Amino acid sequence: xxxxxxxxxxxxxxxxxxxxxxxxxxxxxxxxxxxxxxxxxxxxxxxxxxxxxxxxxxxxxxxxxxxxxxxxxxxxxxxxxxxxxxxxxxxxxxxxxxxxxxxxxxxxxxxxxxxxxxxxxxxxxxxxxxxxxxxxxxxxxxxxxxxxxxxxxxxxxxxxxxxxxxxxxxxxxxxxxxxxxxxxxxxxxxxxxxxxxxxxxxxxxxxxxxxxxxxxxxxxxxxxxxxxxxxxxxxxxxxxxxxxxx
Amino acid sequence: xxxxxxxxxxxxxxxxxxxxxxxxxxxxxxxxxxxxxxxxxxxxxxxxxxxxxxxxxxxxxxxxxxxxxxxxxxxxxxxxxxxxxxxxxxxxxxxxxxxxxxxxxxxxxxxxxxxxxxxxxxxxxxxxxxxxxxxxxxxxxxxxxxxxxxxxxxxxxxxxxxxxxxxxxxxxxxxxxxxxxxxxxxxxxxxxxxxxxxxxxxxxxxxxxxxxxxxxxxxxxxxxxxxxxxxxxxxxxxxxxxxxxxxxxxxxxxxxxxxxxxxxxxxxxxxxxxxxxxxxxxxxxxxxxxxxxxxxxxxxxxxxxxxxxxxxxxxxxxxxxxxxxxxxxxxxxxxxxxxxxxxxxxxxxxxxxxxxxxxxxxxxxxxxxxxxxxxxxxxxxxxxxxxxxxxxxxxxxxxxxxxxxxxxxx
Numbered sequence: 001x002x003x004x005x006x007x008x009x010x011x012x013x014x015x016x017x018x019x020x021x022x023x024x025x026x027x028x029x030x031x032x033x034x035x036x037x038x039x040x041x042x043x044x045x046x047x048x049x050x051x052x053x054x055x056x057x058x059x060x061x062x063x064x065x066x067x068x069x070x071x072x073x074x075x076x077x078x079x080x081x082x083x084x085x086x087x088x089x090x091x092x093x094x095x096x097x098x099x100x101x102x103x104x105x106x107x108x109x110x111x112x113x114x115x116x117x118x119x120x121x122x123x124x125x126x127x128x129x130x131x132x133x134x135x136x137x138x139x140x141x142x143x144x145x146x147x148x149x150x151x152x153x154x155x156x157x158x159x160x161x162x163x164x165x166x167x168x169x170x171x172x173x174x175x176x177x178x179x180x181x182x183x184x185x186x187x188x189x190x191x192x193x194x195x196x197x198x199x200x201x202x203x204x205x206x207x208x209x210x211x212x213x214x215x216x217x218x219x220x221x222x223x224x225x226x227x228x229x230x231x232x233x234x235x236x237x238x239x240x241x242x243x244x245x246x
Numbered sequence: 247x248x249x250x251x252x253x254x255x256x257x258x259x260x261x262x263x264x265x266x267x268x269x270x271x272x273x274x275x276x277x278x279x280x281x282x283x284x285x286x287x288x289x290x291x292x293x294x295x296x297x298x299x300x301x302x303x304x305x306x307x308x309x310x311x312x313x314x315x316x317x318x319x320x321x322x323x324x325x326x327x328x329x330x331x332x333x334x335x336x337x338x339x340x341x342x343x344x345x346x347x348x349x350x351x352x353x354x355x356x357x358x359x360x361x362x363x364x365x366x367x368x369x370x371x372x373x374x375x376x377x378x379x380x381x382x383x384x385x386x387x388x389x390x391x392x393x394x395x396x397x398x399x400x401x402x403x404x405x406x407x408x409x410x411x412x413x414x415x416x417x418x419x420x421x422x423x424x425x426x427x428x429x430x431x432x433x434x435x436x437x438x439x440x441x442x443x444x445x446x447x448x449x450x451x452x453x454x455x456x457x458x459x460x461x462x463x464x465x466x467x468x469x470x471x472x473x474x475x476x477x478x479x480x481x482x483x484x485x486x487x488x489x490x491x492x493x494x495x496x497x498x499x500x501x502x503x504x505x506x507x508x509x510x511x512x513x514x515x516x517x518x519x520x521x522x523x524x525x526x527x528x529x530x531x532x533x534x535x536x537x538x539x540x541x542x543x544x545x546x547x548x549x550x551x552x553x554x555x556x557x558x559x560x561x562x563x564x565x566x567x568x569x570x571x572x573x574x575x576x577x578x579x580x581x582x583x584x585x586x587x588x589x590x591x592x593x594x595x596x597x598x599x600x601x602x603x604x605x606x607x608x609x610x611x612x613x614x615x616x617x618x619x620x621x622x623x624x625x626x627x628x629x630x631x632x633x634x635x636x637x638x639x640x641x642x643x644x645x646x647x648x649x650x651x652x653x654x655x656x
Binding site: 051053074075076077079080084085087091092093094095096100103104105110112115116118120160164 | 485488489490492493495496499500502503505506507508509510511513514517
């Protein structure tokens with residue numbers, strides 16, 4: 001399986017605190033991966049590095065078939081290259097309708113002039129409706145997204161990610177604050193998405209990770225502690241010591 | 247689904263109709279073409295107010311929709327005024343000089359004419375040579391290009407530097423204040439080339455049209471201002487109604503999210519900053535011929551702060567709110583500072599509104615911000631769609647087992 005994203009030897013220091021320490025990580029083109037680890041293990045910082053929000057002090061981040069480095073690109077360029085990111089808290093544009101939120105995210109030319117003269121055709125409307133169906137928000141398209149429940153906002157944000165048609169999805173704690181039924185739905189959306197692209201899920205909740213049924217990477221103090229199936233890593237003594245045993 | 251601009255925004259048509267009615271009404275009551283109920287000076291005040299409404303729309307685009315609190319847009323307004331003022335002053339002075347020199351025994355050479363004009367214009371700052379920046383002042387077309395180009399370029403360069411460094415929020419506001427202050431201080435200098443603190447004057451006289459009474463000229467400018475405001479409103483409504491407006495509001499509400507969607511936030515900010523600076527320049531170019539004089543005090547930092555106050559009181563994030571705010575506050579301000587409001591004797595102290603008006607304005611700004619963040623324009627919501635529910639801090643999920651927002655934060 002060819003590699004989509006390769007992070008190697010990356011380190012970041014914030015005011016003397018080493019948030020990421022010689023971290024290496026890779027993921028294939030259609031793969032689901034869960035990242036777990038205690039608070040402060042560097043999970044969010046890892047996402048910040050991949051999406052261009054934080055620049056590492058050293059190391060390489062190599063992307064795609066052409067093996068381009070993501071380190072020289074801006075956040076927007078990385079997003080256009082095919083990395084979608086979901087934040088921990090649901091961040092949707094609350095003042096705008098669900099429809100507009102999805103339309104905004106659709107993969108299109110992002111240049112201000114083409115956006116200014118953009119005219120919505122039937123195919124785009126169709127795409128938005130398909131996405132809404134996928135995330136179960138068809139009935140809520142005309143509503144302002146600020147009126148949605150927390151779980152619905154999370155799905156909307158996942159829908160916006162899918163609308164970008166990214167090759168890699170980075171999802172930060174998608175199941176936080178959800179009911180069991182909502183978690184079920186979220187799992188199925190993510191599993192479905194991982195069939196055609198790479199999905200990285202950062203999650204605290206072991207039960208949710210188990211349901212994703214994928215390879216797990218355990219982070220601790222900014223580097224990879226263990227990697228493998230959930231059963232494999234949870235039986236690792238080091239992992240039990242730093243994380244599970246507490 | 248794809249309805250026309252007007253069908254999606256009925257307020258645009260209502261606004262344009264009101265503007266047309268207003269213009270017709272003023273024309274019918276003016277001294278030049280109507281009953282004379284409205285004095286020429288008041289026609290000018292109304293025309294100027296329309297220009298202020300236009301810059302308020304620009305401010306609303308940049309602040310209300312995009313969330314960039316620019317406190318420097320009056321610099322662009324003033325620059326637009328200076329650019330048109332240069333042509334008006336040059337051309338009118340030339341007319342006067344040529345007329346007076348026509349009586350000379352020897353016809354004057356072009357050089358003599360130019361020198362005489364220079365002497366006439368710059369004598370007040372102890373100079374007689376034309377500065378380089380007056381190179382195009384003989385041509386109306388070129389100066390009209392500069393009305394758009396100079397504010398646009400300044401905004402482009404300033405915005406590029408500021409947005410590229412990701413300066414946001416209050417720091418950007420301070421930076422824009424510094425820009426307008428620096429520009430004002432520069433223009434205050436006698437050797438700035440724009441007559442220092444004297445500014446440019448006599449702008450109400452259109453060159454070659456001395457025979458036309460001011461009553462008529464004031465109407466022409468009222469019509470031009472109304473047309474510019476109407477077109478500016480249409481343009482702004484078009485910009486904010488589509489996907490572009492969606493991006494702008496996204497930037498206002500969550501800049502990082504827009505960036506991670508792949509939009510270059512800095513480019514969008516630069517675009518809207520520059521476009522609104524150009525609108526401000528056009529508004530200024532229509533305003534100052536009606537005011538008759540422009541000097542550097544016009545672009546003092548406080549002017550841009552007033553602009554923000556108008557938009558806040560009118561209701562930001564909606565175009566008609568900005569117009570209402572600018573028209574209402576500037577007209578009321580004219581009324582209060584004109585000394586027409588009776589003073590209130592309190593026995594121990596007399597409230598003189600010329601002095602106390604600013605206190606009243608400041609107080610109403612604070613009150614609007616605290617109690618009516620939607621401003622005057624927000625009143626319209628009561629009869630259109632009511633208020634959206636505020637769901638912050640409610641149950642997160644639909645089920646009873648759902649976590650509360652507080653818990654989810656942990």
